[in-house]
Amino acid sequence: MSKSKITLAIAGPKGGVGKTTISANLAIALTQTGKDVVVIDLDLGASNLHSFFGIKSPPHTLNDYVLNKVTDLNAICVPGQWPGLRIICGGDVPGIANLHYQKKAKLLRNLVHLDSDYILLDLGAGAAYNVIDFFICAKAGLLVTTPEVPSLLNTYSFIKTLLFRRLTFYFRRLKAQPLLDLLDKARDADAHPEFKNMAGILHAIHAIDPAAATAVDQIVQQFKPLIVVNRVKTAEDARSGDVLQNVMRQYLDVSGGNILRVNEDPKVAEAIARLKPVMSSAPQSTFAHDIKRVAVQLNRILG
Amino acid sequence: MRAVLRQNGYQSILWTDSVTDLRDTIDRQASVVAIIDTHAALPAELAILGDLCLSSRQGCFLLLGRESVIDAFPRPGSAKLIRLRDPLDPMLIVEHVTACFHPPQTRTNRLEEDLKQFLGLI
Numbered sequence: 001m002s003k004s005k006i007t008l009a010i011a012g013p014k015g016g017v018g019k020t021t022i023s024a025n026l027a028i029a030l031t032q033t034g035k036d037v038v039v040i041d042l043d044l045g046a047s048n049l050h051s052f053f054g055i056k057s058p059p060h061t062l063n064d065y066v067l068n069k070v071t072d073l074n075a076i077c078v079p080g081q082w083p084g085l086r087i088i089c090g091g092d093v094p095g096i097a098n099l100h101y102q103k104k105a106k107l108l109r110n111l112v113h114l115d116s117d118y119i120l121l122d123l124g125a126g127a128a129y130n131v132i133d134f135f136i137c138a139k140a141g142l143l144v145t146t147p148e149v150p151s152l153l154n155t156y157s158f159i160k161t162l163l164f165r166r167l168t169f170y171f172r173r174l175k176a177q178p179l180l181d182l183l184d185k186a187r188d189a190d191a192h193p194e195f196k197n198m199a200g201i202l203h204a205i206h207a208i209d210p211a212a213a214t215a216v217d218q219i220v221q222q223f224k225p226l227i228v229v230n231r232v233k234t235a236e237d238a239r240s241g242d243v244l245q246n247v248m249r250q251y252l253d254v255s256g257g258n259i260l261r262v263n264e265d266p267k268v269a270e271a272i273a274r275l276k277p278v279m280s281s282a283p284q285s286t287f288a289h290d291i292k293r294v295a296v297q298l299n300r301i302l303g
Numbered sequence: 304m305r306a307v308l309r310q311n312g313y314q315s316i317l318w319t320d321s322v323t324d325l326r327d328t329i330d331r332q333a334s335v336v337a338i339i340d341t342h343a344a345l346p347a348e349l350a351i352l353g354d355l356c357l358s359s360r361q362g363c364f365l366l367l368g369r370e371s372v373i374d375a376f377p378r379p380g381s382a383k384l385i386r387l388r389d390p391l392d393p394m395l396i397v398e399h400v401t402a403c404f405h406p407p408q409t410r411t412n413r414l415e416e417d418l419k420q421f422l423g424l425i
Contacts, residue, residue, distance in 0.1 A: 149414070149417055149418065149421065152414075152418055153418060153421050153422060156418065156422060157422070189423060190423060194331060196423075197330075197333075197424075199330035199331070200330070200331055203327065203330065203331065236410050236411065236414075239411050240414060242411075244418070246415060247415060247419060247422070247424070249360060250333075250360050251422075251424055
């Protein structure tokens with residue numbers, strides 16, 4: 001019987017914030033809570049998840065799927081060294097970074113055939129539609145940021161882009177050209193300051209189509225991203241997630257997501273240098289404890 | 304009171320009868336001051352206005368009226384509520400409003416302001 005799956009997209013809008021470190025170690029931590037996990041390297045064009053597990057020559061990669069050598073994603077899973085963990089290593093065929101929409105849609109459809117409790121999607125940096133679309137299609141999304149302003153800015157922009165993409169899909173489905181035109185205007189908030197916040201956008205949608213405004217409000221309210229603030233060093237750092245959440249609530253109407261924190265730990269750099277996950281090289285470290293806590297919280301929130 | 308606020312750079316709206324108009328204005332203008340004179344409000348309206356104070360994510364509310372009424376108003380989250388008692392001192396009110404919109408800078412406040420500025424939100 002197929003398992004009830006949780007697809008969790010993990011994105012780090014600003015590169016270098018520790019997204020893949022968290023994906024790899026969270027995958028292990030989830031198996032330690034008794035869950036089966038498949039973690040997929042979807043950092044298309046810049047894949048390196050396998051190196052975090054010390055896998056130097058993966059027997060199968062996403063290339064096999066992209067090149068139509070296999071149709072079942074289960075066939076390209078590489079067993080991890082931890083019971084319950086499988087890994088789909090990233091591919092490097094030319095053009096994979098700009099995966100065609102049909103190929104992307106097919107890949108997303110096939111994810112449900114993976115037999116696992118959790119399917120973790122380790123996405124690339126930035127807010128390209130390849131990343132956003134995988135994030136939208138997952139049951140849950142986890143955004144990794146550091147406490148610094150550049151990373152927080154990128155995270156906010158990612159969420160705004162995601163909401164606009166989601167609304168674009170919805171308005172296209174309604175074939176509502178006036179609403180699509182409105183969304184285009186709202187993208188230029190400098191020229192249309194009334195659209196700097198979601199309340200202003202909703203107000204304008206309501207004037208065109210009250211039913212659509214209600215639906216949009218629901219879409220926005222249902223979006224509750226999990227945010228991991230990584231590399232926390234001080235109490236002020238720990239509060240940065242709340243600050244971001246406050247700005248999101250004020251301007252995007254996004255609220256109710258959970259903020260999770262992972263402390264700075266020199267054991268992380270040591271583990272990466274040794275090509276080993278922190279969960280195996282330093283299982284008693286602060287980072288390992290924090291990741292285990294995140295895994296338990298995820299089970300509670302998503303389970 | 305509205306004239307003094309205007310002289311100090313604050314836009315204000317006086318609640319008269321439509322809560323919807325008040326809500327729309329607050330949603331559209333983050334730095335508007337909503338003046339609510341509870342003397343003119345019916346009990347049902349007080350309840351709706353209280354909900355508005357609780358749910359509003361921006362703006363600043365100035366509450367006038369009998370002490371027992373304005374003290375019973377719910378305490379809002381991020382929206383600011385100032386309970387005004389007689390005698391009214393316009394300059395003191397301006398000070399309260401300024402403190403609402405420009406609280407003393409902590410590092411957390413500064414981070415929020417930095418984010419908003421970089422994102423072009425303010």
